Amino acid sequence: MKYRSFLIIGTLFLAACAPTNFNQMGGGGMMGGDRGGMMQGSFLPARDKNIDQLPEAKPMSILEVKDGETITLNPELVRATIVGRTFALYAYNGQFPGPTLKVKQGSTFTVNVTNNIDVPTTIHWHGIRLENRFDGAAGVTQEAIQPGESFSYTVKVPDEGMFWYHPHVREDLQQDMGLYGGLWVTPKDEKLYSVVNREEVLMLDDILLEGELPVPYGEKEANHALMGRFGNTMLINGTDPLSFGFGIQQGTVRLYLINAANTRTFRFQVRNMHSESLVPLTLVGGDGGRYEREQRVSFVTLSPSERAIVDVRFDETTTYTLEHGGPGDFQYALGTVVVDNALPPVRLRQDRIREHADIIRDIDAFRPYFDKPVDKTIHLSVESMPARMMQQGNPGGMQHGSTKLTTGGGEHGGNAPTPESDDGIEWEDPMPQVNAMSTKHNTQWKLIDEASAKENMDIAYQFKVGDKVKIRLVNDGEKDGSDHPMQHPIHFHGQRFLVLAVDGKPNENLVWKDTVLVTKGTTVVILLEVTNPGDWMFLRFRAAASFI
Incomplete structure (x- = not known):
């Protein structure tokens, strides 16, 4: 396998906010955008x-x-x-x-x-x-x-x-x-959780390095305001892939995954290096605890701030790699797990899929609201002069997708494949130079209320404690006026919600959430449970808003 080394005091005030390179390889290489000039x-x-x-x-x-x-x-x-x-x-x-x-x-x-x-x-x-x-x-x-x-x-x-x-x-x-x-x-x-042999917390992150230092940040405001700051060095728990790993006995390990990255969406998977095959994962939980039912998956996709709980069965004495399994060439090693036959074997837990009856009962109280009319529709969009210039074929000398790969001994320049895919996710920065020059002065991410046309902090939703609010999140495309359609992680402070449907397809296995990924061109419908009084924010990353 090769790697490219809300104010609720009886009411809830809801308002929207707006915004104010490339990979660490398993072999120790880095890839970064050429930002010269x-x-x-x-x-x-x-x-x-x-x-x-x-x-x-x-x-x-x-x-x-x-x-x-x-x-x-x-x-x-x-x-x-x-x-x-x-x-x-x-x-x-x-x-x-x-x-x-x-x-x-x-x-x-x-x-x-x-x-x-x-x-x-x-x-x-x-x-x-x-x-x-x-x-x-x-x-x-x-x-x-x-x-x-x-x-x-x-x-x-x-x-x-x-x-x-x-x-x-x-x-x-x-x-x-x-x-x-x-x-x-x-x-x-x-x-409520099945017994496992070991538990590990893994915080997934990346950092953008150039030369001997991180690429500097804006002193008064964010740069990289268009797509966010994609790192070129992967991290787990603050450690790079060459350094991160642990040894275990044969058994089942529960991994608590947190995406702490600035903008990168991770697709987490585990590979058996002896067979070169992916290890099945048991998806147990998400942001706010357990799913209704555990399910077997090959990978889990996490946008910034999303979490997942997965059980991994390591039953062969060999080396396993923890990976970011993006499409095509955008796959990276994150670390290693070594199953050591010198350690005494332990009894593997029963490998079965569990149904969580308490979660199903909890959610049953909300099912009568699943088919209610949509209460609020929020569009996700961006106005960006640099992105518009690029679309119009006037990049001002800026390169598209130019990258530089450093592999310890040598440096290879050239154009990387454009990191676009059919799943509506930008796995890498497709325009690193345009992104680097984007600030709040030339780029504005928008949350737009469909009914009033109000944007960002001008939106002020008022709900009562006990309300169940059905919200449609629409990721606008270019035809809708968005200058750079891409994925949007959406987070609601102080409350929880259920993801009911994506592009009209009902979600058949629910979990309580506080952050949801709305991929390019998709529509996501959520049911927000209003329980917590206060003046709260809801936001997309690199854009923000608030609600009461």
Whole structure:
């Protein structure tokens, strides 16, 4: 196998927001866009410090948090080495990624935060239906925490599943430079999940490197505002593919997957290197816990911020690769798992597909609303002068799909295949130079309410606690006025929803969600359960909005 090395206080206010290269190969190579002559950012963490004096980043750990406990999560400056390059990063408690918080469903804990980095920040508790004032959305639920200042969050976790936390200020910079961590909420009844031999949390990410450093970020605003920042070095738990891996006994491993990338959609799969075949995955859960029924799949597709819980049976003493299985040449190794016959064998769990009766009963209460009329229709679109110029055949000297592949010893220039596919997903940046010069001044992502034609933060939906709101999300094409149709991850703060249908095809296996991928040219219908009072945001990545 070759690799290309809402204010709800009785009402819910809903508003929409707008926006303010290429792969680490298994063999250690990098691929990146040739951005020569394009507008570049100027900001990197700790730019005025001697990074040799910064503490070295520590690996991610599991931090078990008890009900009523108080913990500390401080953003800090650290130094890290990735594929031989050492540079400054941000880190919670000095760990990259931040510690995975493991807590029992129904618990409440306090998080004290002191901002020890060089930019304002917050912590957003992604997918958690917590009290509105602790949501971490700067300018909506709190003011940003300035450098040297502190803030305390009270976090109550009503739902089981794998969630995560990250800043909600300049996520393009802070999250991309290391500020993220998992929030693992275990169910009150541990028997709801089948017994496995081992559990691992895997945070999937990428980073865009050029020379010895990350490609700089905009100092005051995001660059790469059109498609987002595709990285050229893959990461699992902050580690590159050459370095990431673990050894296990034969058995079944449960993987908790989190896509923490800026814009990359991952297609996660596992390959047996002896047989060169893909290993079947058992899809157990998604964003907000378990599916109605487990199902056997070959891969799972995760847009930024989506999560999945999969069981993998490693029953042969050989090496397995964890992979991003994009189409065609866009496949990359992420790490390795070695099953060692020197370790004592363990009893494999019964390999069967389970039905989760408690989830089915929970969702049964919502089925009468599945066929109700659509309440709101939201169109996803973009206005982009650089993209329009490219479409009109006037790129101003910008290249399309130009890439440079570095494989340790040599550098090969040339044009990469255009990373487009029939599944409506851009697996790589098709216009790296156009993307690099895109900012909020020339590119505006839009959430558009169909009934009123209002856009982004002018949208203000008001719902009552207890409402079940049916929302149609329409990904506009060029004929609808979108200058660059592409996939859109959509996230609702503080609530949960069910994905009812995609392009009219009903979803036959439901799971509670907080983020959904709307691929190019598709229409997704969701049912939003309004339970949590407050002034909340809903957003697409690189564009944002709010609701009450």
